[in-house]
Amino acid sequence: MLKVEQLSGGYARELIVKNVSFQVGEGELFGVLGPNGSGKTTLLKMISGILPFRQGRITIKGQSIKSYTMKELAKMIAVLSQHSSQAFSYTVKETVSLGRYAHQDGWFRSWSVEDERIVQEAMGQTGIASFQHKSIQDLSGGERQRVFLAQALVQEPEILLLDEPTNHLDLSYQKELLDLLKKWTGEKGLTVVSIFHDLNLASLYCDRLLLLENGGVHSNDIPNEVVKVEKIKEVYHTDVEKHPHPSIPVPQMVLLPKYGANEANVVIEPSYMQINKEYISLQSPIPLRTMSSGVVGSGLGWHHTFVNRHVDKSYDCSDHRQEMRQFLRERGFEPSETIGMMTAVHVEDVAYKLLKADGFSVLVIVTAGVGNAVDASKSVEHSFELIPGTINTWIFINGKLTEEAFIQSVMTATEAKVKAMENLKVVDIVTGTIATGTSTDSILIAATQTGKELEFAGTITPLGKLISQGVFQCTTEAIENSRKRKQQL
Numbered sequence: 001m002l003k004v005e006q007l008s009g010g011y012a013r014e015l016i017v018k019n020v021s022f023q024v025g026e027g028e029l030f031g032v033l034g035p036n037g038s039g040k041t042t043l044l045k046m047i048s049g050i051l052p053f054r055q056g057r058i059t060i061k062g063q064s065i066k067s068y069t070m071k072e073l074a075k076m077i078a079v080l081s082q083h084s085s086q087a088f089s090y091t092v093k094e095t096v097s098l099g100r101y102a103h104q105d106g107w108f109r110s111w112s113v114e115d116e117r118i119v120q121e122a123m124g125q126t127g128i129a130s131f132q133h134k135s136i137q138d139l140s141g142g143e144r145q146r147v148f149l150a151q152a153l154v155q156e157p158e159i160l161l162l163d164e165p166t167n168h169l170d171l172s173y174q175k176e177l178l179d180l181l182k183k184w185t186g187e188k189g190l191t192v193v194s195i196f197h198d199l200n201l202a203s204l205y206c207d208r209l210l211l212l213e214n215g216g217v218h219s220n221d222i223p224n225e226v227v228k229v230e231k232i233k234e235v236y237h238t239d240v241e242k243h244p245h246p247s248i249p250v251p252q253m254v255l256l257p258k259y260g261a262n263e264a265n266v267v268i269e270p271s272y273m274q275i276n277k278e279y280i281s282l283q284s285p286i287p288l289r290t291m292s293s294g295v296v297g298s299g300l301g302w303h304h305t306f307v308n309r310h311v312d313k314s315y316d317c318s319d320h321r322q323e324m325r326q327f328l329r330e331r332g333f334e335p336s337e338t339i340g341m342m343t344a345v346h347v348e349d350v351a352y353k354l355l356k357a358d359g360f361s362v363l364v365i366v367t368a369g370v371g372n373a374v375d376a377s378k379s380v381e382h383s384f385e386l387i388p389g390t391i392n393t394w395i396f397i398n399g400k401l402t403e404e405a406f407i408q409s410v411m412t413a414t415e416a417k418v419k420a421m422e423n424l425k426v427v428d429i430v431t432g433t434i435a436t437g438t439s440t441d442s443i444l445i446a447a448t449q450t451g452k453e454l455e456f457a458g459t460i461t462p463l464g465k466l467i468s469q470g471v472f473q474c475t476t477e478a479i480e481n482s483r484k485r486k487q488q489l
């Protein structure tokens with residue numbers, strides 16, 4: 001639909017856009033990214049025909065834009081510029097109606113029923129119909145932005161050029177506008193070329209991205225290839241980290257601010273623990289980066305408070321998350337900041353250990369009972385039953401972990417737990433074989449993210465060694481404690 005070849009140009013003697021080439025297919029949503037002053041707006045102005053270019057070629061539907069008349073171009077291309085302004089005090093509807101100009105032979109004389117329908121539809125889609133009789137001077141920035149979008153839409157263009165369309169729009173209108181553009185590209189084959197400052201929105205919605213640097217093309221590819229940490233750091237000169245979007249397979253970037261990370265030199269140790277008949281808690285003075293399978297606060301996050309609660313064997317698990325939140329609130333713990341686990345074990349039988357190595361330390365806390373022990377290799381022989389968890393393993397790490405180290409910590413801890421079960425000859429009562437865990441075990445890895453950088457946590461790494469040792473010893477001791485209690489009964 002649109003082809004730009006070795007395009008160069010700018011203002012007066014200054015060359016801004018340098019040797020830029022790219023293609024946009026029909027129905028594509030194409031994003032243009034780049035730092036301030038990198039030439040995004042200048043490039044868009046050249047495509048729309050407002051600014052003449054010095055070298056290269058722009059073709060639309062295989063034909064040079066120089067061969068189209070201004071009126072022909074205006075029918076094909078609609079532009080929503082960054083600073084759309086209105087000198088006169090038109091009403092909203094009048095402003096939108098101006099967009100039909102390219103389709104008129106003479107203004108007002110030939111206003112048709114069809115024109116009216118298109119204007120009303122665009123006002124409806126952009127949410128401005130309710131104030132169509134207001135003067136645009138009396139609108140907020142976001143409302144005015146939507147009026148100019150409607151004006152561009154009523155042109156019924158084949159190509160829509162947008163300069164930061166979400167500028168001024170609140171969160172919900174940003175989403176609505178981009179959802180609408182995506183829909184039109186898919187359903188009507190509308191081709192959209194849009195400048196974005198927000199990398200995350202661009203990678204969520206665009207099919208492909210052009211990343212400009214100093215007026216030249218740095219990258220031109222799908223979002224996954226363009227929104228990469230090295231590329232963004234290189235072009236924007238700032239610290240970012242990449243994360244996958246939680247529900248859509250596209251990359252998202254987060255800024256790493258200079259201030260705000262944990263700085264206090266806190267060491268999580270047993271003095272932060274509280275143990276009573278009802279629960280074990282640990283309250284950290286700083287938020288800890290967590291990965292857990294708790295009843296509350298599971299997944300990845302940041303948490304201050306950790307609670308392992310004793311529940312009776314007859315505990316009704318049907319709405320356990322809600323009930324657990326209630327339990328936490330009643331005891332003064334804020335559920336959103338807490339990781340909460342449950343166990344049928346008497347929590348006073350806990351085993352814990354602080355292990356130290358060069359520059360970092362690990363506090364392991366385990367409650368264990370093996371009433372519902374399972375051999376993982378034969379778990380198919382078990383019927384599914386949700387009963388309160390029995391081996392709950394907490395691992396607090398005074399150090400700075402990579403994501404890889406978090407995952408490896410879970411693996412290493414699990415291997416150490418399995419070995420403790422084997423050593424103590426814990427048997428799966430259904431299969432009669434040595435068990436590898438229990439059916440509802442939970443784990444928590446929590447790190448201060450300060451101090452020594454710990455890249456790996458496999459069994460023979462410095463961190464892995466502390467975890468293996470701590471989990472093996474604490475699991476063994478906790479199982480023995482719980483066995484002793486049973487014998488005493």
Ligand SMILES: Nc1ncnc2c1ncn2[C@@H]1O[C@H](COP(=O)(O)OP(=O)(O)OP(=O)(O)O)[C@@H](O)[C@H]1O
Pocket residue numbers: 011012016034035036037038039040041042043
């Ligand atoms: N009308 C103009 N006359 C002269 N120079 C201009 C003009 N408009 C822009 N420039 C210069 O061209 C360069 C590129 O500007 P442009 O607006 O294309 O960048 P941009 O990537 O869109 O930036 P931003 O992200 O800040 O909107 C800048 O150095 C700017 O000062």
